[in-house]
Amino acid sequence: MIDGLKTMLPLAWRNLWRNPRRTGITLIVVAIGLWSILFFSAFMNAWAKSSKETTLQLLLGSGQIHAEGYMDDPSIETLMDPPDRDLNSALDAPAVADWTTRVVVPGVVQSEYKTLPATIVGVDPAAEARISSIPGRITEGRYLDSSDDDSAVLGLHMVERLKTGLGRRVILMSQNAEGAMSEQSFDVVGIYDADKATEDLYVFTGRAASQRFLGLEGEIAQVVFVLQEETALEDAVAALAEAAPALDVRGWKDLNLFLASMDSYMGVFVHVWLSIVFALMAIGIVNTQLMAVFERTQEFGLLRALGMKPRRVLVMVTIENALLIGIGVLLGMVLAAVTIWSLSDGIDFSAFARAMEMVQTGEIIYLKYEPGAFILFPGLIWLLGILVTLWPALRASKCRPVEAMRRET
Amino acid sequence: MDPIVTCRGLSKTFGKGELAVHALRDIDLDIMPGEIATLAGPSGSGKTTLLNMIGALDEPTSGEVTVDGQPLGGLSRSQLSDLRLSKIGFVFQSYNLIPVLSARENIEFVLQLQGVSAAERHDRAMEAIKEVGLSGLEDRRPGKMSGGQQQRVAVARALVSRPAVVLADEPTANLDSKNALALVELMRSLNREHGTTFLIGTHDVRVLEQSMRHIEMLDGRIDRDARGSA
Known part of the structure; x- marks a missing residue:
C-alpha cells in the first residue's frame, strides 16, 4: 500500500504539471471558490455579530423583565x-x-x-x-x-x-x-x-x-x-x-425575533453560498478533468496494456485529483487568511453610515479568523472535489487497452 | 518443449451482418520458446489483431489463446492485467513511453506494478539500460531522446520483467534505417543471450531478414509459415 503510494504520488505530481495552463485554471477556480466561501463566512459572521451587538447594546440588552x-x-x-x-x-x-x-x-x-x-x-x-x-x-x-x-x-x-x-x-x-x-x-x-x-x-x-x-x-x-x-x-x-x-422574563431572542432569525439563519446563508460556489466549481473541475482524461486516453490504454489494474488506474487519477484540489484548497486558505488578516483592523463602512444604520450594524465590521470554518469548508471542498472527479477517474479506469490505443494499431 | 504461445481456431470478427469484418479466420499457431517470429502481410491482413489477441488486449470471437500454459479465455479484466504484467512484454510502434518519467523510471514502472523492491528495481532497470546501450541517458525523459533511443527504452521496459514473450507491433516503423538496424540487432542479441521469445508484426524487410520464422498473413489467415536460418 505504502509502496503503491510511493509509486503513484510522484507520477501524479508530475502528471499535474503536464498541462500547466489547465492545472493553473483549476487551481484558480478552487482557490477563489474557497476564498470566497471563507471570506463570505467571516464577513457574514462579523456582520451578524456587529448587527447583534449594536442592537443589543442600543436598548435591548441580553434580556428584559416586565410585568405580565x-x-x-x-x-x-x-x-x-x-x-x-x-x-x-x-x-x-x-x-x-x-x-x-x-x-x-x-x-x-x-x-x-x-x-x-x-x-x-x-x-x-x-x-x-x-x-x-x-x-x-x-x-x-x-x-x-x-x-x-x-x-x-x-x-x-x-x-x-x-x-x-x-x-x-x-x-x-x-x-x-x-x-x-x-x-x-x-x-x-x-x-x-x-x-x-x-x-x-x-x-x-x-x-x-x-x-x-x-x-x-x-x-x-x-x-x-x-x-x-x-x-x-x-x-x-x-x-x-x-x-x-410572576414576571415575564425574556431573552433577546424572544424580544427581537428578526435579530434571532438573522442569528440562526446566518449559518444557512453561508451553506447556501457554499453550495452555489461548489456547484460552479464542480462544473469547472469535472470539465477540465474530463478533458485531461480524454487527452490521456491512449496513455491509460498503455498503462492497462502494461498490466496496471483498473482499480490502480482509478487510484492514480484520484490521487492526481486529490493533489490538484488539495493545492487549490491550500491556496484558497492562504488567500482567505491573508485577506482576513489584512482586514482585521476592520472594514470601514462609515461612508455608508445611514445604510448601515438601517440594518442596525456598526460602521466598522471586524473580520475574525474562524478556526472551525478553516477546517470545515476546506475539508468539505476537498472531499466533495475528489468525489466529483471520481467520474473522470472511473472513465479512465474503465478504458479497454485495445480501444484506448487504437491509434497505435 | 511446450509452445510459449498457442492459438487454436482463433477468429475475430468486428461488426455484425453485412458490415462484419473477419479480421482473423480460424488461426492455429504455436510459438516456441526462444523464437524470433515475424508476422508479415499487407495492411488489414490481421497482424495487429492477432498480436492483440495473444497480448490479452482483446478477446477473440471464437477460439482459444494460451500463453505460457495459461488459457486466456474466461479470465477477468484484473486477471488479464496480471497475466500481461507477468508474462508479456510489449513494444509499440510509437514507443509509448510515459512522458513524465525518465528512461529509468519508465523501465522501473513495470517492476513497481509487480511489487519489486526499490533497490532491486533500480538494479534491474540499470542493467536493462546497459543492455540496450543507453547508459548515461537513464535520467532523460522521453521528450529529450531520439526515436531510436526511445524505442530502446521501450524494449528495455518490455524485457525487464522477464516476460515469457515480447510482442512487438511495427517496432521499426518510426525509425530511420540506422536505428531500425540497431534495434533489430538488439532484439537478436537479447534473444541469443537470454533466449527471449519475440513475436514481431512488421513490414520491415530488415526485421524479416533477421527472424527465424516468417509467418505470412493474408485476409485474416496464415498464408505461409516458414522457418528460416537467421
Missing part, C-alpha cells in the same frame, strides 16, 4: 414594582454582568411646530451608561446627569422633524398613574445619533423625574440585564424566571 401583559400592552397600567430581594439577588449573580431599571411609557412629544408620537424612557444614567450605547452616542449637548434630571435627550432625526434643538424646550405628554394626561416641559440637553427608527421614537429623561411626571410611586416598566457570556442566555433567563415567577 406589558409586552402586549406596554402602558402605564402594566408597570411593575422594582425588583424584590429574590430578583435582586438573582440579578446580582455572576452570570449577569449588569442591570438597570427603566420606566418606558408611550406618549407624545411636542415642539412649537409639531407633535409626534414617542416612547418616553426614564433611565438611571449611571447604570444606563454600562448597559446601553445611547449615552455614548450623544452628538450635541450632554447625556442625563442623574435619575432626577428632568431634562430630555432626543434623537437627531426627531429633533429635525420637531424643528427644535439643543437648549430649546419640548413638552412630553402621557397618561399618568391616575388615568389622566400629564404634560410637562423638558429642556433639550442632548441629541443622540442612532438608527433612524430609534431616533424617531425614544425620548430619554431621568427615571425618578419620569416617575414624578407620571405620578408613579417607584414603579418601573422593565429591568434590562446584560450577561457576562452570551452562551449562558437560556440558563440565566431560567434562573431569573425562577426568582420572579
Whole structure:
C-alpha cells in the first residue's frame, strides 16, 4: 500500500504539471471558490455579530423583565414594582454582568411646530451608561446627569422633524398613574445619533423625574440585564424566571425575533453560498478533468496494456485529483487568511453610515479568523472535489487497452 | 518443449451482418520458446489483431489463446492485467513511453506494478539500460531522446520483467534505417543471450531478414509459415 503510494504520488505530481495552463485554471477556480466561501463566512459572521451587538447594546440588552401583559400592552397600567430581594439577588449573580431599571411609557412629544408620537424612557444614567450605547452616542449637548434630571435627550432625526434643538424646550405628554394626561416641559440637553427608527421614537429623561411626571410611586416598566457570556442566555433567563415567577422574563431572542432569525439563519446563508460556489466549481473541475482524461486516453490504454489494474488506474487519477484540489484548497486558505488578516483592523463602512444604520450594524465590521470554518469548508471542498472527479477517474479506469490505443494499431 | 504461445481456431470478427469484418479466420499457431517470429502481410491482413489477441488486449470471437500454459479465455479484466504484467512484454510502434518519467523510471514502472523492491528495481532497470546501450541517458525523459533511443527504452521496459514473450507491433516503423538496424540487432542479441521469445508484426524487410520464422498473413489467415536460418 505504502509502496503503491510511493509509486503513484510522484507520477501524479508530475502528471499535474503536464498541462500547466489547465492545472493553473483549476487551481484558480478552487482557490477563489474557497476564498470566497471563507471570506463570505467571516464577513457574514462579523456582520451578524456587529448587527447583534449594536442592537443589543442600543436598548435591548441580553434580556428584559416586565410585568405580565406589558409586552402586549406596554402602558402605564402594566408597570411593575422594582425588583424584590429574590430578583435582586438573582440579578446580582455572576452570570449577569449588569442591570438597570427603566420606566418606558408611550406618549407624545411636542415642539412649537409639531407633535409626534414617542416612547418616553426614564433611565438611571449611571447604570444606563454600562448597559446601553445611547449615552455614548450623544452628538450635541450632554447625556442625563442623574435619575432626577428632568431634562430630555432626543434623537437627531426627531429633533429635525420637531424643528427644535439643543437648549430649546419640548413638552412630553402621557397618561399618568391616575388615568389622566400629564404634560410637562423638558429642556433639550442632548441629541443622540442612532438608527433612524430609534431616533424617531425614544425620548430619554431621568427615571425618578419620569416617575414624578407620571405620578408613579417607584414603579418601573422593565429591568434590562446584560450577561457576562452570551452562551449562558437560556440558563440565566431560567434562573431569573425562577426568582420572579410572576414576571415575564425574556431573552433577546424572544424580544427581537428578526435579530434571532438573522442569528440562526446566518449559518444557512453561508451553506447556501457554499453550495452555489461548489456547484460552479464542480462544473469547472469535472470539465477540465474530463478533458485531461480524454487527452490521456491512449496513455491509460498503455498503462492497462502494461498490466496496471483498473482499480490502480482509478487510484492514480484520484490521487492526481486529490493533489490538484488539495493545492487549490491550500491556496484558497492562504488567500482567505491573508485577506482576513489584512482586514482585521476592520472594514470601514462609515461612508455608508445611514445604510448601515438601517440594518442596525456598526460602521466598522471586524473580520475574525474562524478556526472551525478553516477546517470545515476546506475539508468539505476537498472531499466533495475528489468525489466529483471520481467520474473522470472511473472513465479512465474503465478504458479497454485495445480501444484506448487504437491509434497505435 | 511446450509452445510459449498457442492459438487454436482463433477468429475475430468486428461488426455484425453485412458490415462484419473477419479480421482473423480460424488461426492455429504455436510459438516456441526462444523464437524470433515475424508476422508479415499487407495492411488489414490481421497482424495487429492477432498480436492483440495473444497480448490479452482483446478477446477473440471464437477460439482459444494460451500463453505460457495459461488459457486466456474466461479470465477477468484484473486477471488479464496480471497475466500481461507477468508474462508479456510489449513494444509499440510509437514507443509509448510515459512522458513524465525518465528512461529509468519508465523501465522501473513495470517492476513497481509487480511489487519489486526499490533497490532491486533500480538494479534491474540499470542493467536493462546497459543492455540496450543507453547508459548515461537513464535520467532523460522521453521528450529529450531520439526515436531510436526511445524505442530502446521501450524494449528495455518490455524485457525487464522477464516476460515469457515480447510482442512487438511495427517496432521499426518510426525509425530511420540506422536505428531500425540497431534495434533489430538488439532484439537478436537479447534473444541469443537470454533466449527471449519475440513475436514481431512488421513490414520491415530488415526485421524479416533477421527472424527465424516468417509467418505470412493474408485476409485474416496464415498464408505461409516458414522457418528460416537467421
